[in-house]
Amino acid sequence: VQLVESGGGLVQPGGSLRLSCAASGFTFSSYYMTWIRQAPGKGLEWVSSIYSDGSRTYYADSVKGRFTISIGNAKNTVYLQMNRLKSEDTALYYCTRSPWYKVESRGTQVTVSS
Numbered sequence: 001v002q003l004v005e006s007g008g009g010l011v012q013p014g015g016s017l018r019l020s021c022a023a024s025g026f027t028f029s030s031y032y033m034t035w036i037r038q039a040p041g042k043g044l045e046w047v048s049s050i051y052s053d054g055s056r057t058y059y060a061d062s063v064k065g066r067f068t069i070s071i072g073n074a075k076n077t078v079y080l081q082m083n084r085l086k087s088e089d090t091a092l093y094y095c096t097r098s099p100w101y102k103v104e105s106r107g108t109q110v111t112v113s114s
Contacts, residue, residue: 001025001104003095008108011085019080019108020072021095028052033078034100035069037091037110044101045091048080063089085112 007019019035034049047067049058054071068081078095092107 001097003097003105005093005095005105005108008093008110010111010113012114013085013087013112015085015112016081016083017085017110019082019093019095019110021078021080021105023076023078023095023097026097028076031097032100033071034096034098035078035080035093036096036100036103037089037093038107039088039091042091044103046100047093049100050078082110085110087112 002024004022005019007017011017029052032049032051035047037045037047047060047063048069050069050071057069066084070079072079090112092109094103094105094107096102
């Protein structure tokens, strides 16, 4: 199994970033894919999930209306478009399969700061 996140960085409050997760080594179509995050000194937080065909999406209340999860045309890529970023979105973001809390990758750092 390989899950490789990219797209993180430093952004000012109110800015945008798009995270990508390239998945391989498993049957992508059998899974919900999820973005989770871990802020400094805190536990894992579920952010958003999507069914592999893109037909169903779910969001945490804290990101609803600001973040959009999607499946890439190549079908093995998951995106997280993050708009109107806030300082509290600062975290290490991971892409996961099931269960959502099982981290199998290195993550990508998102820092929201002026």
